[in-house]
Structure formats: structure tokens, C-alpha cells
Amino acid sequence: MRDFVWFIPLLPLASSVLLMIASSRLTRRSVALLGVGSVGLAAVLTGAVALEFLSDSTPVEVTLWTWMKIDSLAPRISFYIDGLTLVMMCVITGVGFLIHLFSSEFMQDDDSYARYFAYLNMFIAAMLILVLADNLLLLYLGWEGVGVCSYLLVGFWYRDSANGRAARKAFIVTRIGDTAMLIGLLLLLTELGTLNIRTLMQVASEQWSIGDSLPTIACLLLLGGAIGKSAQFPLHTWLPDAMAGPTPVSALIHAATMVTAGVYLIARTHDLFLLSPSAMHTVAFIGIATSLMAAGTALVQSDIKRILAYSTISQIGYMFLALGVGAWTAGVFHLMTHAFFKALLFLGSGAIIHCLHHEHNIFKMGGLRTRMPITFWSFLIGSAALAALPMTAGFFSKDLILLQAYQRPDFGPWLWGAGLLGALITAIYSFRLVFIVFFGDAKTEPDREIGWQMALPLTVLCALSIIGGYFSLPLADVFPLVNAEHPPHWVEIISISVPLLGVFLAYIGFYGQRPRIDSWTKTPLVQRVGQFLRSGWRLDEVFDRIAVKPYYNLANALQNEPIDRFYEAIVRLNQAIHRHLSATQSGRMRWYITSMMVGLIATLGVAMKIAPGAI
Amino acid sequence: MNSDQLLVLSPIISLSLTALILMIQASIKRDHRIAWWISTLGLLTTLLSIYSASNFSQDVGPLLKVDAWGLWFSALLIFCALITLALSRDIFHTQADTKEEYYLLLILSTLGAVVLVQAAHTASLLLGMELMGIALYAMIAFPKSGDLPLEAAVKYLVLSACASAMLLFGFALLYGATGDLSFAGMGAKAASGYLNNPLLVLAGAAIVLAGMGFKLSLVPFHMWTPDVYQGAPTAVTTFLATLSKGAMFVAMVRLILDGQLYRYESLMNALSVVAVASMLVGNWLALRQQQIKRLIAYSSTAHFGYLLVAIIALPHLGDTQQLGRAAISFYLVAYIVTTLAALTVIANVGGEEDSDMQAFDGLFWRHPAQAITLAVAMLSFAGIPLTAGFMGKFYLITLTLNAQLWLLLGTLMIGSAIAIYYYLRVIFTMSAEPHQLNKGSPTVLGWRNPVALLLMLAVLAIGSWPQPLIDLIGRL
Amino acid sequence: MSSPDAEIWPLAVFTLMVLVLVITMLLMSWLLGQRRREDATNEPFESGIVSVGNSQIRISVEFYLVAIFFVIFDLETVFIFAWAVAFFELGWHGYIAMLIFIGVLTVALVYEWRNGALDWGSKVRVGLKEAQTLEAQQATHL
Numbered sequence A: 001m002r003d004f005v006w007f008i009p010l011l012p013l014a015s016s017v018l019l020m021i022a023s024s025r026l027t028r029r030s031v032a033l034l035g036v037g038s039v040g041l042a043a044v045l046t047g048a049v050a051l052e053f054l055s056d057s058t059p060v061e062v063t064l065w066t067w068m069k070i071d072s073l074a075p076r077i078s079f080y081i082d083g084l085t086l087v088m089m090c091v092i093t094g095v096g097f098l099i100h101l102f103s104s105e106f107m108q109d110d111d112s113y114a115r116y117f118a119y120l121n122m123f124i125a126a127m128l129i130l131v132l133a134d135n136l137l138l139l140y141l142g143w144e145g146v147g148v149c150s151y152l153l154v155g156f157w158y159r160d161s162a163n164g165r166a167a168r169k170a171f172i173v174t175r176i177g178d179t180a181m182l183i184g185l186l187l188l189l190t191e192l193g194t195l196n197i198r199t200l201m202q203v204a205s206e207q208w209s210i211g212d213s214l215p216t217i218a219c220l221l222l223l224g225g226a227i228g229k230s231a232q233f234p235l236h237t238w239l240p241d242a243m244a245g246p247t248p249v250s251a252l253i254h255a256a257t258m259v260t261a262g263v264y265l266i267a268r269t270h271d272l273f274l275l276s277p278s279a280m281h282t283v284a285f286i287g288i289a290t291s292l293m294a295a296g297t298a299l300v301q302s303d304i305k306r307i308l309a310y311s312t313i314s315q316i317g318y319m320f321l322a323l324g325v326g327a328w329t330a331g332v333f334h335l336m337t338h339a340f341f342k343a344l345l346f347l348g349s350g351a352i353i354h355c356l357h358h359e360h361n362i363f364k365m366g367g368l369r370t371r372m373p374i375t376f377w378s379f380l381i382g383s384a385a386l387a388a389l390p391m392t393a394g395f396f397s398k399d400l401i402l403l404q405a406y407q408r409p410d411f412g413p414w415l416w417g418a419g420l421l422g423a424l425i426t427a428i429y430s431f432r433l434v435f436i437v438f439f440g441d442a443k444t445e446p447d448r449e450i451g452w453q454m455a456l457p458l459t460v461l462c463a464l465s466i467i468g469g470y471f472s473l474p475l476a477d478v479f480p481l482v483n484a485e486h487p488p489h490w491v492e493i494i495s496i497s498v499p500l501l502g503v504f505l506a507y508i509g510f511y512g513q514r515p516r517i518d519s520w521t522k523t524p525l526v527q528r529v530g531q532f533l534r535s536g537w538r539l540d541e542v543f544d545r546i547a548v549k550p551y552y553n554l555a556n557a558l559q560n561e562p563i564d565r566f567y568e569a570i571v572r573l574n575q576a577i578h579r580h581l582s583a584t585q586s587g588r589m590r591w592y593i594t595s596m597m598v599g600l601i602a603t604l605g606v607a608m609k610i611a612p613g614a615i
Numbered sequence B: 001m002n003s004d005q006l007l008v009l010s011p012i013i014s015l016s017l018t019a020l021i022l023m024i025q026a027s028i029k030r031d032h033r034i035a036w037w038i039s040t041l042g043l044l045t046t047l048l049s050i051y052s053a054s055n056f057s058q059d060v061g062p063l064l065k066v067d068a069w070g071l072w073f074s075a076l077l078i079f080c081a082l083i084t085l086a087l088s089r090d091i092f093h094t095q096a097d098t099k100e101e102y103y104l105l106l107i108l109s110t111l112g113a114v115v116l117v118q119a120a121h122t123a124s125l126l127l128g129m130e131l132m133g134i135a136l137y138a139m140i141a142f143p144k145s146g147d148l149p150l151e152a153a154v155k156y157l158v159l160s161a162c163a164s165a166m167l168l169f170g171f172a173l174l175y176g177a178t179g180d181l182s183f184a185g186m187g188a189k190a191a192s193g194y195l196n197n198p199l200l201v202l203a204g205a206a207i208v209l210a211g212m213g214f215k216l217s218l219v220p221f222h223m224w225t226p227d228v229y230q231g232a233p234t235a236v237t238t239f240l241a242t243l244s245k246g247a248m249f250v251a252m253v254r255l256i257l258d259g260q261l262y263r264y265e266s267l268m269n270a271l272s273v274v275a276v277a278s279m280l281v282g283n284w285l286a287l288r289q290q291q292i293k294r295l296i297a298y299s300s301t302a303h304f305g306y307l308l309v310a311i312i313a314l315p316h317l318g319d320t321q322q323l324g325r326a327a328i329s330f331y332l333v334a335y336i337v338t339t340l341a342a343l344t345v346i347a348n349v350g351g352e353e354d355s356d357m358q359a360f361d362g363l364f365w366r367h368p369a370q371a372i373t374l375a376v377a378m379l380s381f382a383g384i385p386l387t388a389g390f391m392g393k394f395y396l397i398t399l400t401l402n403a404q405l406w407l408l409l410g411t412l413m414i415g416s417a418i419a420i421y422y423y424l425r426v427i428f429t430m431s432a433e434p435h436q437l438n439k440g441s442p443t444v445l446g447w448r449n450p451v452a453l454l455l456m457l458a459v460l461a462i463g464s465w466p467q468p469l470i471d472l473i474g475r476l
Numbered sequence C: 001m002s003s004p005d006a007e008i009w010p011l012a013v014f015t016l017m018v019l020v021l022v023i024t025m026l027l028m029s030w031l032l033g034q035r036r037r038e039d040a041t042n043e044p045f046e047s048g049i050v051s052v053g054n055s056q057i058r059i060s061v062e063f064y065l066v067a068i069f070f071v072i073f074d075l076e077t078v079f080i081f082a083w084a085v086a087f088f089e090l091g092w093h094g095y096i097a098m099l100i101f102i103g104v105l106t107v108a109l110v111y112e113w114r115n116g117a118l119d120w121g122s123k124v125r126v127g128l129k130e131a132q133t134l135e136a137q138q139a140t141h142l
Helices: A007-025 A030-054 A084-106 A114-130 A136-153 A161-192 A197-207 A213-229 A238-244 A247-258 A258-268 A270-274 A277-300 A302-326 A328-353 A373-386 A394-405 A412-439 A453-468 A489-510 A515-521 A525-535 A537-558 A561-582 A590-611 B003-008 B009-030 B030-052 B068-088 B101-116 B122-140 B147-178 B184-198 B198-215 B224-231 B234-258 B263-287 B292-316 B320-349 B368-382 B388-403 B406-431 B448-464 B467-475 C002-032 C062-085 C088-116 C129-141
Strands: A060-066 A076-081 B058-060 B063-064
Touching: A007 A114, A030 A084, A030 A114, A060 B263, A076 A084, A076 B003, A084 A114, A084 A247, A084 A258, A084 A328, A084 A453, A084 B003, A114 A136, A114 A247, A136 A161, A136 A197, A136 A213, A136 A238, A136 A247, A136 B320, A136 B448, A161 A197, A161 A213, A161 A238, A161 B122, A161 B448, A197 A270, A197 A277, A197 B030, A197 B058, A213 A277, A238 A302, A247 A258, A247 A302, A247 A328, A247 A537, A258 A270, A258 A302, A258 A328, A258 A412, A270 A277, A270 B068, A277 A412, A302 A328, A302 A412, A302 B292, A302 B320, A328 A373, A328 B101, A373 A394, A373 A412, A394 A412, A394 A453, A412 A489, A489 B234, A525 A590, A537 B388, A561 B234, A561 B263, A590 B198, A590 B263, B003 B009, B003 B030, B009 B030, B009 B101, B009 C062, B009 C088, B030 B068, B030 B101, B063 B068, B068 B101, B068 B234, B068 B448, B068 B467, B101 B122, B122 B147, B122 B234, B147 B184, B147 B224, B184 B198, B184 B234, B184 B320, B198 B234, B198 B263, B224 B292, B234 B292, B234 B320, B263 B292, B263 B406, B292 B320, B292 B388, B292 B406, B320 B368, B320 B388, B320 B448, B320 B467, B368 B406, B388 B406, B388 B448, C062 C088
Parallel strands: none
Antiparallel strands: A060 A076, B058 B063
């Protein structure tokens, strides 16, 4: 079974190619069948591999293709499957399949139905390659592949130029991180002489000792790639704008899978990070800072998708916190549960947007509890999981992260406290969303009820968001053991009660006609803070000032100036040489013979003039 | 002569018999179709005989050296001849009244090429070269209409005669210095001859290499190439570009290796000058060329310049000589297959003589299969990854790096950079809007599509899954 | 280092001498020769007789064919002669080789014959439908 694992990425890839080639000849029905079916089949295959893995959990390596073998170089495409890969694959194909199914209804009125599924399938294939890769080069291929697909899908409705701008922003900002990552890869290659992940980790632990500067540099460069892709501070600004894409795309790429690639990368190279405590600290601090910042911003947004986007950034911040404190399993666990409930929330918001004439503003919704019951229940369950209310999947994973952060020596309790604050804000903003959208007066009437292709994924994800916390992940062989000392009881109790407090605050503030909070928000100070938060801590502006504007100015200055001249000169020189040489092709035979004779004499001259000696 | 020797000579015997049968057929009953089938069967039989001979390897008399390397290239040359046959099938259907002789000439020329790649002696080298050449002159001038083929044939004839004279004179000087005419004998005795009279050895070798440089159209012996490529019928151009040049290059490698010419530093310096000039001038000349056959001609000059780099690198390699031979073989195979693919499309689309770039615009929309094949061939020429040309160039660059020949490496890079411009130009032309004149596009005969596609697949296969070929070449 | 240089200088002297000789000869004839320009000065001189007609006349291609035949069969006798001298030393081996050689030549001769290379004037080629139909047409016209 495992020998056929290459089928799993191949299926969506083949379907994508097919859709691109034959898009005009396929009916909508067959497009949907192909697009959804290929991912469904991949999910079934993944399930089979996972079942086999449960009985025999030795990691497998599958070499598909050695490109060439010249001298010592032998680039090859090979996959490596262990528990971590398998968890990621299950998330990608499972959640991916549900989102594909949802899309088949969500996008049914769109003109470019086939193009949409072609991109989406290609994304699944690239993401699978990313997690299956056994060397960093192949991983980088998948990494860039998902970046391209994200670009294409964010700008899917390309007729609106704002969408194109958002797509470019997403691509360029992540590229900044990718460049750092590429430098990191090259550094590892030159220093350690290999890119195969396992060999690399082994060689690194042998060659470097804890606290050396080289592993720190390499880790920070890899981290650069990770924070770009996973939208962490300060490269997170692209994610809220990326909500310009279709909502299922946001669910798949910008919530469940692609944005967690950074988490995966760090988890995959954890041996390297263990060599550098300072890099680990950086990861933890970036994580907790991003988490708080984004949560604060989510509190005041009014666009339903932007709220979810900031909440995604915040939740990935928790995963980074987990990685930073060495709670690898907890981080990956939260990755999985977050994929379930965030996909659920995005799909729920997609259903609302679908039924409400593409309305994004939450203040124009309201009272949807009775009108869209399925959506309401799924949103409620998703929000509960996001707020980490007890007995939901999010509770288990977030609790694990916070407790392990607490056990961290030195500043562990501080991280724990900050994390709790974040959890409180998370609970407030998620239930603010629920109360405003689903309770109160109806402001916009839905024009339809969702069909089974939308309802089924929502139901399944609801179930997963509840029972997902009871899954035990096969990660014991992948990560080193963490000390399992139990924290004091009061820590646990506080951890459990804080989200409940948040829900309660949200209830006070936002349930009903909002009388209690309105008077408070009118004060100028709160207004200004709200404005500041709403703009995403003005980071876009800052970047605009320090990076984009100067770059534009520089580009303007260089537009027709010195550097181009140099290249133009090369072009002109070559063209001039071409002209003069062409003149020698006169077609006259005696000239040809003259040239031959001159050549002969020159050859003779070189061969005879310099005093020769046998080598 | 024992039976083993007869077996290893069987490719040559088979080709000769095919030629005789064709002559008899022409004198009994002329028929274009029958002549075509006889030639095809003859070439296929020869391929079979090469396969059966490949288990043996030995010298046959003083003249020929049949080894796995030579047999492999013989098979490749026969393959080129088969493709040429496939392209020729309907070219002369309407034109000449004595078209059967064309196949006779083709077989004779192939025979000459096979002798050339197995030559171990100056006599057999000359014999093979002249047999190949003389048949080729007639093939170039075969269409009776138009002045271009005739002009091309006369130019090639006169200039070839000049080059042959150079070759002969060079051999005479070498004979004077060493008293031997076989490659190995010359190599063994050249060292003492060199002590007596270094100039004689060097001058002889330099003149010989110059004469061979003409056939390979290296700068400054390249002037004939575009005129002949353009003037000849495209099928014959294919034949000339792949079979004739490939055979000559193999002979040159043999002469330099067996004759131990690589030991003379100044000689290698002279070759370096020729290589640098070829890489630069060839690419520069092709830069804005509008005739696609002329473009291929100039690019062939550059490509043989690249190949020459591999020869120059050989003495610097020390214990990795095997890599050098592998690089030469691989690049040659890649180049030949790519050229076959490109010229097949040109023959299919561009018609016989007219090969102006304009005939190719919008080809992607008119004949997608042909256009993709040509695009793949151009990418392979340019050395873009996943094509055969990339692997070849990768080999060459690895080799040059190992040999630490920085000047040649730099020139190779610059040449490749220039080359990308005109290769991509062809692809851009094909993707442009079809020109008004090309709206009513010529039809490509049904069975020619598979030939082009087969060659395209070969180019892609060698580039993306090269390991079998690398292993095969490593064993030679 | 020194030996090639030492051997180049005779060549250089020789080249120089050739140049000097040629220049001297041209210079001498220019200095000593008469300079006159009349009608007959530039006419070709052929035993005092004024030449008539054009040198660019057409000669039938058959002459070349015959010349080529002569060369081919002349060379054949050279090979056969060499073999005949060593007939007994070469034995059956040589005999068979010579048979093959003559056989090939015979095939070539048959080919040439059938293609009308031995006919003078009008050619009759085998299996040449166009020619035959052309002849038939001409016959009906006559």
C-alpha cells in the first residue's frame, strides 16, 4: 500500500492538468466530479495508508525517480512518511475533500468553474508534495507551488483590480520570507553538504553543538520562510487582504493547510531548532506577540472574513508558541484541531455570504439563528472550539499548549499569562461574532437555503471539531519526549475558566441591542484605540512608509537610468557584432576559401608558435 | 578472415549489399516505392547486424577498429538515416525523374559514415569521408528545380575538396614525422618523431584538425554551412547536420585519443582558439537570422564549439577520463536527436527550400503537435532543464569545471546566454498571430506527425529520465 | 624552447627570399619593359594568328562519361593486375575477394548500360514511364 503513496499527490495533479487542458469540453457536472472525486480518492488512499500505519508504525521512504547521477550529484524525488507527515496528509486530503465538496455548490454560478477546480486541485498536489518531501529541495518546490496556487486563487476574480492587488501582496510578502528560507537552504547545503532532511538533522546534531552561531543563523533564516508563509509578525499583513479570494479558498489555503506550512517546517526540522535555544525563544515570542496582536485586531473588525483571518493569524501564533517552548506534539495537535474548526467557521461564513448576496459586513447581518439553522449550529460549535470552551477540540489542544508553556523554566509563567490573555480576547471576539450575526434583528434576508453539498461538509466538520480533541496522534516516534510533570491544579482551573469568562463578557457586551457597550465605545480614547486596532496596528502603513514607497521611488529613479543603459549596451554590442559578422557571409566562394586559409594559417601559427612541451 | 571478423563487419557488408540491390533494382524496374522499401529494410537489417555484432570487439585488419563505442554511434547514424528516409519519402515523388538514385546515394553516404566512425587508420578515414561526401554532393543537388541546391552542392564540393587536400597534406606531414599511418601507430611513434622534428608533428596535426574542422563547420571554416543548409532539400540538410557531422566528430575524437594528439599543449591551444571562436561567432551569426535553416546551421557551429571544449578538457581530467568520454557521447547523442526533431518539423512545415521564419508564425494554432516539437527542440538546444540539451550541457559544464578551464567555461556560458535569445525567438514567432499568408496552412501528411512526436518524446525522455542512457554510455 | 625557434628561421629566410625574388622580377619588367598602348596590345597571342570564335562552346556530356568509364575500368585493371601477379600466394582467399570485386563492378556496368550511359545521343532508360509516354505521344503525332 505504501509503495503506492505517490498516487496520492498524483491524483489531484492529474485532475488539475486534465481540467486545464479540457476545461472547455467538460460539463459542469463532470468538472465537479473530476475535481472533487480526485481529492476524495486521494483522501481514501490516505486513510488506507493511515490504517496500515497504525498497525506498523515504521517510517517509510519511497524513492520515485532519480533524475540523474553525474559525478557525486544525484537529485531525486523521494517521499518520506512518518507520523507527522501522515497527520498533515490526513488534514490536507480530508479537510481538502470537504472543502472541495462545499465549493462545488458555492461556485456553481461562476463562469470559471473548471479553472477554479484546476487551481484548487493543483494546490492540494503541491501541498502534499510539501509534506511528503524527504529533502528540503523538493519541499521548497511544494512550498513555492502552494505560493503560486495561493496567488492564483486569491486573484481568482481578477476582473476587480483590488483582488489582483491583494494577490500580488500575498505573493510578494511571502516571497520575502521564501528568499530568507532559500538562503537558509543554501547555507545548510554548503555547511552540511546535503539537503535530505533526516541526514541533515543527523549531520547537524553531530557537527554542531547547542548554542553555536551557525545553527542559529540557519534556524532564523528558515524561520523567516515560516513566518512569511504562516503569516506571523511582521510578515502577516498579507493574510487579511488575501480574503479577496473565494471563501472556500480562504478555508482551505488561508486557514487549514497552507498557512500551517511554516509550523510543519519548524516541526520537521525540530532537531535543528533544538540546537539553538535563542532561535526557539524567537519562535515563542513571535508566536505569542502575533497571537495577542491579531486577537486585538479581530476584536474590532466588521468584515466577517477579516475577523476569521485575524483569528487564524492569532491561532497560528499559538502553534508557534508551542513550537517555541518545545511542545512539538501540542503544536501539531493544535494545527489539526484548528484546521477542523477554522475550516468549519470559514465554510459557515461562506454559507452566510453565499445566501446573503455576498454581504461581508457583520453589522448588516443578524437574526440568522432561525433562518439558517445548520449554519448557526456549525458556527456555534466552531466558535466554541475556537474559544476553547471545555469538551471541544480546541480546548484540548490549546490547553495542552498553555500548560506546557507554563512548565517552561524562566519565563514560562509569563508566556502562560500572555496566552491566557489571548484566549480571553479570542473568546470575546468569537462570541461577539456569533451574537451579532445570529441573534438580534434580521437586517438582510437570506435568499436561499444551503444544499447538501454545503451542509454535509459543515456537519462532518462540526463532528470533527468536537471529537477531534480525543484523537491521539502517532507522533511519539517523531518528536523527543517532553517532561510530563503536572502543573499545579489552580493553573488548570484558570485555564479552563478564562474562555468562559470571555463568553460571558461577550454576552454582556454584544447580545441584544448592544446598549451596554455603545456608550463606552463613544469615548474618544476608545475610538482612537479601536481605529488603531482596526487598521491592523497600522503595520500596513508602516511597511508602506519604510519599504514600498522607497522602493517605488528607487524604481522610478532607475527607470531609464544607468543600470538599464548597461544592459542596452550589451544588446547593442551583440547586434552590432551580428551585423558585421553577417556581412562576412557574402556567398562568394573565393572569400570562403580565403577565410579557410586564414584560419588554417592561424591554427598553424598557434600550434607552432608557442614552444610546445608534451604534457 | 574468421567468422568473428565477418560478424563485426556485418553492418558494413549489409549496407554494401543494400546499395548493390538498389542498383540492380534500378536497372531492372524503376519504382520509387520499391526503392524506398529496399533502403528501409536494408537499414533495419544493418541495425540488427549491429546488435548482433555488439558482443564482439576487435580490430579488423589495420584499417578498422570495431568496438562498442563505434557500434553505438553506427547505430545512431543508421537511425539518422532512417529518419532522413522517412522525410524523403514524398519529397522527390514529383520532382526528379530518376528518384531511385537518391536512395542509392543515401545508402552509400551512410556506408561512408559507418566506415568513418570505425576508422582506425588514415586510409579508412579518408575512404569513409570521401564516400560520405561524394554521395552527399549529389544528394544536395538532387532537386532539378531551382538554383539554390545546385549552388549549395557546388560550394560544398569545391570547399570540401579544399578541406580534403588539407587533410591529405596533414597526414603526409604526420607520416613524414612518424612513418606510420594508423592512428595508434602514429600516437606511439609521435613522441620520438616529436623529439626529432617537433614542427612536423605539430604542423601535420594542426592541418589535419583544420581539415576536420571544415566538415564540422567550426569557425573560421564555417562559411559554407548556412548556404549549404539552406540550399539543400530539408531532408538532406537533416542528413548532413546529423549523420555527416556526427560521424566526423567521432572520427576526430578517435584520432585525437588514439593518435595521442592531446599530449601537445600548443595543439590544444589552437583547438581552444577554434572552440572559443566557434562558440561566439556561431551564436552571434544566428542572433537575428530570419531563415530558420540558416539559424540551425549557425547554431550547429556553436554546438560543435561546445563539443570541442570536451575534447580540450580530456587531458586535464586525470583519472576522470571516463567522465570526459561520457560527456562527449551524451552531448553528441542529445545534439543529434534534437537536431533531428527540429529539422523534421522544418521539413514538415517549412516546405523544401523555403524556410523563412514567417512560415512558422502562429504555428501553435495551426499545427500544435509540430509546434510543440519544434519548441521542445529549441529549448533543448538552449539547454533548458528536462530536455536532452540540458543534460548534455550539464555534463559539459561539470567536465569543464573539473578540468578548470575557466576561459572556455566563461565562453561557453556567454555563448549559451546569447543563444537563448534566438532560440526563444523561434518559439515567440510560433506563438504569434498567424500571418495573413499562412492562414491557409499547408497540410502535414498524417504519418509525419508521429515521426515528429517520437523525436520530441526522445528529447524529453533523455532529458527527464537520462539514467538508462548514462548507464549505457558509461559501459561503452 | 630553443629548438622550434631555431628551425623556424630557415623558413623565414626562405619566405623572405621568395618575396624578394617576386618583387625583383616584377620590378625589373616594369623598369626595363616597353610601355606602349595600341590596338593589338591586349589581344591574345597565338602563333601570330588572330583567334576566331568563342572559347565558351558546348561539348557533349558524353565525352565526360566516356572519360569516367575509362578511369573506372582502367583502375579495375590495375587492381586485377596486382592480384594476378600474386595469384598463387593469395590462393582461394584472393580469388574470392577478386570475384566479389568484379561482381560489384559487373553490377555497376549493368546499371550503367541499362540507364543508357553507353548510348550516344538519345537515351533510353528502363522503366521510365514519362519518357515512354513522351515517345508514344511523339509517335502518334508523327
